[in-house]
Amino acid sequence: MIGLFAQKIGMTQIFDENGRVFAVTILKLHENRVTKINSKNDEFQITISGGMKKNISKAQKSQLTKLKIDTSLCWSKEYHTKNSYQLSDELKANIFEKDELVKIIGTGKGKGFQGTIKRHGFSRGPMSHGSHHHRKPGSIGSTYPQRVVKGKKMAGRMGNNQVTVKNAKIIDVDYDNNILVIKGSIPGSNKHKIIIFKND
DSSP states (O other), X not given: OEEEEEEEEEEEEEEOTTSOEEEEEXXXXXXXXXXXXXXXXXXXXXXXXXXXXXXXXXXXXXXXXXXTSOTTOOEEEEEEESSOOOTTOEEOGGGOOTTOEEEEEEEOOEEEEEOHHHHHOOOOOOSSTTOOOSSOOOOOOOTTTSSXXXXXXXXXXXXXXXXXXXXXXXXXXXXXXXXXXXXXOOSSOTTOEEEEEEOO
């Protein structure tokens, strides 16, 4: 299984042959290059670099310069595959097909420090008749063990976590512009980094 780096463009709606409307997410594939290959037995360990950034580390820049490819590819990830590749090979949208199921990894939107109602869906207290319990979490402990149990649902940082979407369906592929149309929503804000995995 290998993954390509992409950028989330945004969401829109499309209609199918029966006139039904459903939401889709547009992904733009970055330039993805094979920058390292190791072979062992019948399996290949390859490194794919992608993304675009002005400033990268000297080690990354030196490796990319030796391969005579763009020196702004800032993201790298290793994969194990049985398919053979050559150094500097560019992987584009043509490795994906319409109606194919893929796995997608992204980073969810960060929402900062939130209370228990927004973070965990707690119910609020009464808003009238002198109640002072509106959006408070309520009791957080008990007689035993006389401490707050680990994992207790409380206020805290919400979002900005890695989210994996399995069996996402590709609705359409624009091979000329390296664009994928995915059914449903994809984690992250617009312009965020997405990794889309190809089963091979």
